[in-house]
Amino acid sequence: xxxxxxxxxxxxxxxxxxxxxxxxxxxxxxxxxxxxxxxxxxxxxxxxxxxxxxxxxxxxxxxxxxxxxxxxxxxxxxxxxxxxxxxxxxxxxxxxxxxxxxxxxxxxxxxxxxxxxxxxxxxxxxxxxxxxxxxxxxxxxxxxxxxxxxxxxxxxxxxxxxxxxxxxxxxxxxxxxxxxxxxxxxxxxxxxxxxxxxxxxxxxxxxxxxxxxxxxxxxxxxxxxxxxxxxxxxxxxxxxxxxxxx
Numbered sequence: 001x002x003x004x005x006x007x008x009x010x011x012x013x014x015x016x017x018x019x020x021x022x023x024x025x026x027x028x029x030x031x032x033x034x035x036x037x038x039x040x041x042x043x044x045x046x047x048x049x050x051x052x053x054x055x056x057x058x059x060x061x062x063x064x065x066x067x068x069x070x071x072x073x074x075x076x077x078x079x080x081x082x083x084x085x086x087x088x089x090x091x092x093x094x095x096x097x098x099x100x101x102x103x104x105x106x107x108x109x110x111x112x113x114x115x116x117x118x119x120x121x122x123x124x125x126x127x128x129x130x131x132x133x134x135x136x137x138x139x140x141x142x143x144x145x146x147x148x149x150x151x152x153x154x155x156x157x158x159x160x161x162x163x164x165x166x167x168x169x170x171x172x173x174x175x176x177x178x179x180x181x182x183x184x185x186x187x188x189x190x191x192x193x194x195x196x197x198x199x200x201x202x203x204x205x206x207x208x209x210x211x212x213x214x215x216x217x218x219x220x221x222x223x224x225x226x227x228x229x230x231x232x233x234x235x236x237x238x239x240x241x242x243x244x245x246x
Contacts, residue, residue, distance in 0.1 A: 004235045019219035035229030041069035058083025091115040099124040104138045106151040116157035126164035162206030176214040180221035
């Protein structure tokens with residue numbers, strides 16, 4: 001298992017480095033999150049032992065189970081939550097996750113802010129923006145995004161990092177690139193506005209975009225966080241599956 005994971009990790013790192021250098025970027029400025037939803041805790045623990053300390057899950061119960069395994073093993077990682085989050089599950093995620101990529105409504109912002117306060121934690125978040133016609137996707141429309149940003153102004157326990165998007169379920173390379181370019185343009189517009197950018201941590205509007213099938217395209221369009229699932233675990237998963245949130 002370890003040799004397979006190490007090979008996958010090195011292959012991903014090489015692709016990230018090549019794409020970043022194409023854009024004149026430092027690859028160390030990008031954060032690759034390994035989405036562990038298709039593998040068990042032992043595989044995730046083995047990957048962490050190789051230095052991959054940013055891990056993600058898309059369901060609250062899977063997040064809780066893997067976090068418990070890591071606590072038992074006394075291995076500290078940064079947990080990212082990348083799936084659709086219902087408000088009645090928000091507290092359970094807020095207890096564990098360091099970064100939530102899928103904040104998609106003003107009410108969820110309020111719920112997470114309260115949960116973080118009661119758990120005595122600060123949560124880093126991305127606002128999810130829906131940029132495709134895929135009816136199965138969640139997120140703010142570009143027109144409604146500003147409502148979420150305004151709600152963030154009253155939040156006291158959240159650190160907004162930027163914006164997140166997903167490409168369409170059946171998107172090809174060209175469609176993914178178009179979606180990523182749209183998100184980067186929205187992020188750039190927000191960052192150019194002092195009133196809007198001031199709500200984001202450090203005044204920078206980062207982007208979370210790109211999965212196993214299109215993370216290189218995402219880097220070329222300026223991604224800061226990459227949510228890579230199956231590519232980390234090629235050769236270990238039971239069979240091909242759709243990578244809806246990874």
